[in-house]
Amino acid sequence: MRPFSHSPKNNTVTKWLTLLTGTTSQIVFSFLYTGIVVSEYNLRHIYGISLYDIGIQLSFLSLGVILSEIPWGMMSDKFGDKPVLLLGLSGLVISLLLFSFIRSYVVGSDINVLISLTFLSIGVFGASINSSSGRSIMSAFPPGEQIFAMSIRQTSVPIGGVIGSLYFPSLFHNAGDKNTFLLCSFLFFLCIIFVIFFVEKEETIYRKNNLLFENFFSCLKNKKIIQILITSFCLTSTQISILVFGKETIILQKSISFIKIDIIVPLILVLGAFFRIYLGKKFSLTNPTSIILIMGTINSTFLIFMVILTKENSPLACLAFILAGITSLSWQGLAYGVISKLGGSTIAGTALSLMGIAVLGASFITPAISPFIILHTSWATFWIFMAMISLIPLFIKSYTNTPLKM
Incomplete structure (x- = not known):
């Protein structure tokens, strides 16, 4: 590289x-x-x-x-x-x-x-x-x-x-x-x-x-690139589930109207974009992979809180939904920056394209399988499952053993 x-x-x-x-x-x-x-x-x-x-x-x-x-x-x-x-x-x-x-x-x-x-x-x-x-x-x-x-x-x-x-x-x-x-x-x-x-x-x-395909295989041989791709797939899955199905969970609770929820979703997107910039500015010189993992963990925590608060019919469930949405969006800028650095001047384009496939794949698969999980279990089980998905990157071996040199 x-x-x-x-x-x-x-x-x-x-x-x-x-x-x-x-x-x-x-x-x-x-x-x-x-x-x-x-x-x-x-x-x-x-x-x-x-x-x-x-x-x-x-x-x-x-x-x-x-x-x-x-x-x-x-x-x-x-x-x-x-x-x-x-x-x-x-x-x-x-x-x-x-x-x-x-x-x-x-x-x-x-x-x-x-x-x-x-x-x-x-x-x-x-x-x-x-x-x-x-x-x-x-x-x-x-x-x-x-x-x-x-x-x-x-x-x-x-x-x-x-x-x-x-x-x-x-x-x-x-x-x-x-x-x-x-x-x-x-x-x-x-x-x-x-x-x-x-x-x-x-x-x-x-x-x-x-040769064009040399770059593709170079990416597949790079363990850190693969780890970032898996992490991005997992965290994007949670992100999509929140944006697509989160508001229905809150609406079913009947603590917030359709009009307000339609305002909240764009708000989450805007605040998520702001935090992407903030995290990129704040942590670009440290070990950004650790921050990505931390954001995934925080996101998982907010999802669990959302389940608990929804079960208790608490208005705070909406706040947990908002915070889960923001954290689900905030990591992506760091991940794209990290994978670009890992690719370097030789394979960054291919690495970024694989990142796009990982994100798009999660965006396609999550809405396809989520209704099956919800219909055959419950909303609470679904959100606990998605919270666990956010934690998968923590268990990828050697993910943060070697800090990325900036």
Whole structure:
């Protein structure tokens, strides 16, 4: 593993512009991705498609990310961030433009094919942002600030998600689908301009003789990378369970209204993003892996408290839910920073793409199996189970035996 070399050309302004570019690109993609998902009702009624069809089409969005995340990461390690980002963002612009202008000419069952292909391409090209923007950010910042920078970058996902969930459906309804997708296309075009001017072209001398799959297997052989991936999968599973099913637990308790709970969830996302930055700033120079474990343990504790307080019908159960939600979100910036450092300048892109797969995998599996657990046991058993999932990283052998050198 070769550490990232901090270029003297990356002065204070340059490094923050690089971070701004990566973060903004991720916010726009998160806005689009989340916005499409939460606009399921609007999509069905505008295009006259069935619930079954929209379910399949939305799955193509995730499928595109899953299929392309690792290839983008490997290409980033091989060719550098800048060309990969430009290719991915250009693909997003073209996909959205084509859909905006072609869809009015497509009728009948063909609209299902067009939507599926468009969503697949959005997922495929959008995955490039997650896999490639991290390398340039790590290179732009000095070693002592790299994890902090990645923590800021990772706030883009919840921030974009909040904006998308709040405003995309109304934008879709009021401005129409064509104008909405044209707006997103324009935003991605602005991101391309940012990349052209603010992302430095990396030296690829260390990677010019590497085969693409060498980086992939190098990641799989690195025990610390695997440990971070397992940890991220476990903690993301808990995070998703809280965001998806936590509010129903509180609502069933009848101590809080639907309106208030809809305010609380965005609040959790915003506060979680804030704590990602705080932890990245505070602990980037210490052993961040220990902080990740501590946050998982604290999260598990709050979940147990939520179960106890819910059983006693205490209004404090809502507070426990909020704190569990915040802690479930706060660790992710550190984890992305750690895995980038572990990958170094040679395999960071591939490592980040594997991280994306771990997070996305947990996001897919958790909602799929959770109802089965809840229906066959109870809500209390489910939350205790998820609390135990958060503690699994503690038992991974040698996880913190060797502190990560900053």
